[in-house]
Amino acid sequence: MTDFDWTERFQGTAALPPAVRKRLNNTARVIHVKKGGQVFGPANIPDSLIFLYDGRIRVSQSSDSGREIVLYRVDAGESCVLTTACMLAEEAYNAEGIAETDITAIVLPKPAFDRLAAEEDAFRNFVFSAYSRRLIDLLRVVDDVAFGRIDVRLAERLLALGQGSKQVHATHQELASELGTAREVVSRVLNDFHKRELIEQSRGVITFKNKPGLAAIAESS
Amino acid sequence: MTDFDWTERFQGTAALPPAVRKRLNNTARVIHVKKGGQVFGPANIPDSLIFLYDGRIRVSQSSDSGREIVLYRVDAGESCVLTTACMLAEEAYNAEGIAETDITAIVLPKPAFDRLAAEEDAFRNFVFSAYSRRLIDLLRVVDDVAFGRIDVRLAERLLALGQGSKQVHATHQELASELGTAREVVSRVLNDFHKRELIEQSRGVITFKNKPGLAAIAESS
DNA sequence: GAGACTTGAGTGACAATGTCACTGAAGCCG
DNA sequence: CGGCTTCAGTGACATTGTCACTCAAGTCTC
Numbered sequence: 001m002t003d004f005d006w007t008e009r010f011q012g013t014a015a016l017p018p019a020v021r022k023r024l025n026n027t028a029r030v031i032h033v034k035k036g037g038q039v040f041g042p043a044n045i046p047d048s049l050i051f052l053y054d055g056r057i058r059v060s061q062s063s064d065s066g067r068e069i070v071l072y073r074v075d076a077g078e079s080c081v082l083t084t085a086c087m088l089a090e091e092a093y094n095a096e097g098i099a100e101t102d103i104t105a106i107v108l109p110k111p112a113f114d115r116l117a118a119e120e121d122a123f124r125n126f127v128f129s130a131y132s133r134r135l136i137d138l139l140r141v142v143d144d145v146a147f148g149r150i151d152v153r154l155a156e157r158l159l160a161l162g163q164g165s166k167q168v169h170a171t172h173q174e175l176a177s178e179l180g181t182a183r184e185v186v187s188r189v190l191n192d193f194h195k196r197e198l199i200e201q202s203r204g205v206i207t208f209k210n211k212p213g214l215a216a217i218a219e220s221s
Numbered sequence: 222m223t224d225f226d227w228t229e230r231f232q233g234t235a236a237l238p239p240a241v242r243k244r245l246n247n248t249a250r251v252i253h254v255k256k257g258g259q260v261f262g263p264a265n266i267p268d269s270l271i272f273l274y275d276g277r278i279r280v281s282q283s284s285d286s287g288r289e290i291v292l293y294r295v296d297a298g299e300s301c302v303l304t305t306a307c308m309l310a311e312e313a314y315n316a317e318g319i320a321e322t323d324i325t326a327i328v329l330p331k332p333a334f335d336r337l338a339a340e341e342d343a344f345r346n347f348v349f350s351a352y353s354r355r356l357i358d359l360l361r362v363v364d365d366v367a368f369g370r371i372d373v374r375l376a377e378r379l380l381a382l383g384q385g386s387k388q389v390h391a392t393h394q395e396l397a398s399e400l401g402t403a404r405e406v407v408s409r410v411l412n413d414f415h416k417r418e419l420i421e422q423s424r425g426v427i428t429f430k431n432k433p434g435l436a437a438i439a440e441s442s
Numbered sequence: 443g444a445g446a447c448t449t450g451a452g453t454g455a456c457a458a459t460g461t462c463a464c465t466g467a468a469g470c471c472g
Numbered sequence: 473c474g475g476c477t478t479c480a481g482t483g484a485c486a487t488t489g490t491c492a493c494t495c496a497a498g499t500c501t502c
Contacts, residue, residue: 061363061364063364063367064368064442065368067367067460071360081352082356084353085352085356086357087353088349088350088353093357094364114342117345117349118342121335121339124338124345128305128309129309131302131306131349131352132306132308132309135303135306135355135356136306136307136312136314138356138359138360139282139359141363142282142290142292142359142362142363142401143284143315145363145366146288146290146366146401147284147285147286147290150459171478172480173478173480180363181460182459182460184462184481185459188481188482201480202468203469203478203479203480204478204479372487392450394449394450394451402489403488403489403490404450405451405488405489405490405491406487408450408451408452409453409488411451424450424451424496424497424498425449
């Protein structure tokens with residue numbers, strides 16, 4: 001049982017009748033995960049739907065050889081359907097969710113999920129659109145990886161991670177994991193960006209010197 | 222209205238009460254598409270759920286530069302949720318579905334879909350698991366493209382396309398589109414396979430000479 | 443049957459990316 | 473200060489993608 005009303009936070013639950021919301025507050029569980037902690041992974045598949053109340057989760061996939069690629073991020077107010085997907089399809093997969101900040105999440109057990117999906121249109125639509133959203137996200141990842149150039153993708157990602165700020169705090173290795181490439185490749189490209197005076201570098205930090213320039217590269221898809 | 226009872230063909234509808242099945246037969250539409258025809262595409266997003274009654278659909282994504290990659294295939298008895306996904310998320314995407322054989326499909330309009338999803342557990346579960354299945358498929362594609370070697374993937378795909386048969390009828394260009402790579406790359410790798418006496422080649426046809434050998438390559442992930 | 447055309451495949455040179463095996467530099471901590 | 477750990481740089485080489493071709497196998501037309 002939860003000690004605060006989280007249902008107002010989600011599109012799929014805010015519209016529900018008060019009685020249903022009350023019931024939800026009684027059946028769902030709240031979890032907290034520290035920044036950097038694993039929310040779910042190959043060894044830990046919750047048989048529940050996860051609602052992210054606060055914080056951000058990074059969902060990535062890793063290869064046998066140790067490389068890694070970020071698939072998408074789950075923001076507060078969204079739900080993470082991948083776990084339920086993997087639950088249904090009993091296949092091996094190696095995606096994991098890492099808390100990118102300290103997070104607060106609501107765990108809704110499968111029976112409650114089923115009942116809600118059956119009874120409430122708003123909730124069902126919310127779940128369907130969550131699935132859709134992730135499908136689209138993955139289409140984008142496939143497109144990028146299969147057809148995109150590394151410099152374009154890196155410029156794009158740097159700007160996305162920068163988000164208004166003048167700096168990005170990330171090691172080359174972390175950036176490589178974002179794109180599913182190798183650290184050396186990121187080093188090379190960043191070096192090139194530096195030579196073109198688009199960025200400054202120091203250990204673990206990248207400072208924008210010419211955002212429009214980077215944006216131009218990012219656009220040149 | 223349909224003139225035969227297709228509902229027995231699908232997991233999500235076979236279990237429904239006769240009355241509901243009858244209603245479905247009255248509201249759904251049947252379409253036929255010739256081999257090679259487009260079932261859906263960027264310019265043609267049906268606002269309906271598609272059930273594939275007979276045949277096979279190949280779903281692929283293409284890049285601006287003209288390259289293409291096969292995402293997955295929809296077999297008879299399955300539904301194609303991608304269209305509904307794209308419908309919900311109003312984003313640009315460039316996936317398309319091509320009839321790989323002559324196909325017969327059932328088109329269920331959105332209102333009927335909504336009603337069914339609300340009322341019938343079996344149907345709802347069917348749709349959820351269809352979504353899950355595709356999510357998993359895409360995870361696999363991402364993994365392959367981001368981390369897989371071309372020779373491994375090609376060997377794998379050849380065996381999959383061969384399916385028991387001794388031959389695969391496909392041009393190098395078609396195989397390149399399967400994997401999201403360029404024709405020249407496929408030509409090189411096939412040439413290599415030929416030198417190692419794993420296959421024979423002639424215009425548009427590849428003949429297996431040593432399936433276990435190919436399988437060994439495919440396994441060496 | 444002899445060209446003309448279309449489509450499929452081969453090739454070499456080069457560019458982009460990935461891998462390997464290092465080296466060196468920056469920060470941390472006793 | 474010296475030893476550790478983590479991060480970043482580098483050169484050599486392998487793999488994959490791109491470009492600009494050529495050649496070969498079918499098809500069509502006359």
